[in-house]
Amino acid sequence: MNSFSFTTTKTLINEAGSLQALAAHCQSLGIQRPLIVTDQGIVGAGLLSKLETVIEASTLKHAVYADVIADPPESIVLAALDAAKQHNADGVIGFGGGSSMDTAKLIALLANSDEQLSDIYGVDQVKGTRLPLILIPTTAGTGSEVTAVAIITTGETTKAGVVSPVLLPDVALLDAELTLGLPAHVTAATGIDAMVHAIEAFTSAHKKNPYSDMLAKEALRLMGDNIVTAVKDGSNLEARQNMLLGACMAGQAFANAPVAAVHALAYPLGGHFHIPHGLSNSLVLPHVLRFNASAATPLYAELCDVLLPSNGCDSEGEKTDALIGYLEDLINTVGLPATLKEAGVSEESLTTLASDAMLQQRLLVNNPRExxxxxxxxxxxxxx
Structure with missing residues (x-):
């Protein structure tokens, strides 16, 4: 029996319409003056007004920082921090995708601490405590609502992470009504991202454990059963809720059994070509799995049985091939580009991308094959 530890968000609420109880959750945490951290896409989609309607029906006095951008740079974090201080915020609500939730995590910490952002990059560098924190995802992808990580852009093409259990929120609300208007290409890319989280957690060379394995398998089953429906029929509330739960479970899995080479090779694509994170993962996923097959075939065979329970394969090698083929077909079915060239990557950049990928040693050490x-x-x- 391997020894392990497992941490996750204290309270998780999986229910369509659960946004309506937001004010009650704030009050139970002692929040009276929340700062809402979000982005202009959420504002434009009319989702922020839904949240504000709930808040304004209560006694809470809120402020909004709505200028988070994808792959947020340090300047965004500092601007949001200034907004929290000006409002005298006593709690933070992260509302949106991974970028908004990651920013909200850091604001909850930095607004309650003398620590500087530059001092807390890395693993367990956080010394202080945070303000009460509620995270509400509007995409089924990152799982940021249950991860102890915040990723920030630190240079033109580089990123750094703050990793600490202090960043785990008090409450995560999974309300699929907030995802109904999500465009098909975003649903597809974030869904594949979440599936990568589950696959890499299940095959992680470090910290793989029975809880993460259980979550990863169920996450894959939920997403495999629902992603095509969610992409093709975005108004299907059941499929949307199942995708949210699957992405959350995958987040819980990789938060405790960390991701590996797919993510390591995806990050430079985002840094150099500003390809969305989920699509970056999707572009390299089948090729990393083929590379890993010599070391991870028994594990990939198990995942094949989850996604393709009637696969008819006789050997673990056949199941691994079937798994990779299934994922390639799925990427095509949900309408994502299948090659780097289609995504706008230049062939002459590949050597630079490979060099930059090697900087992601914190991820590469988790890969089943060096x-x-x-x-x-x-x-x-x-x-x-």
Whole structure:
């Protein structure tokens, strides 16, 4: 029996319409002056007005910071922090995708601490405590509502993470009514992202454990059963709620058994070509799985049985091939680009991408097979 620890969000509410209880959750946490951290896409989609209607029906006095952007730079975090201080916020609500939730995590910490952002990058560098924090995802992808990580852009093409259990929120609300208007391409990319979280958690070389395995498998089952419906019929509330729960469970899995080479090779694509994170993962996923197959075939075979329970394969190798084929077909079915070239990546950039991927050692060490720079280049070439 392997020893392990498992941490996650204290309270998780999985219910369509659960946004309506937001004010009560704030009050139970002692929040009277929340700062809502979100982005202009949420404002434009009319979702922020739904949240504000709930808040304004209560005695809470709220302020809004709505300028979070994808892959938020340090300047966004500092601007949101200033908004929290000006409002004298006593709690934070992160509302949106992973970027808004990651920013909200850091604001809840920095607004309650003398620590500087530059001092807390890395694992367990946080010394202080945070304000009460509620996270509400509007995409079924990142699982940020149950992860102890916030990722920030630190340079033109580089990112850094703050990793601490202090960042886990008090409450996560999974309300699929907030995802009904999500465009099909966003539903597809974030859904594949969540499936990658589950696959990499299940095959992680470090901290793999029975709880994460259980969550990863159920996450994959939920998402495999519902992603095509959610993409093709975005108004299907049951499929949307199942995707939210699946993404959350995948988040819980990889928060405790960390992701690996798919993410390591995806990050440079986002940094250099501003490809959305979920799509970056999707572009390299089949090729990383083929590379890993020699080391992870028994585990991939188990996941094949989850996604394709009637696969008819006789051997673990056949099941691994079937799993990779299924994922390639799924990427095509949900309408995502299948190659780096289709996504606008230049062939001459591949060597730079491979070099940058090697900077992600915190992820690469979790891969079931060691990845060299020449291996990374070969994977990018296969994906091109």
């Amino acid at each position: 990845v060299s720079e020449s291996d990374a280049l070969a994977i990018y070439q296969a994906a091109f």
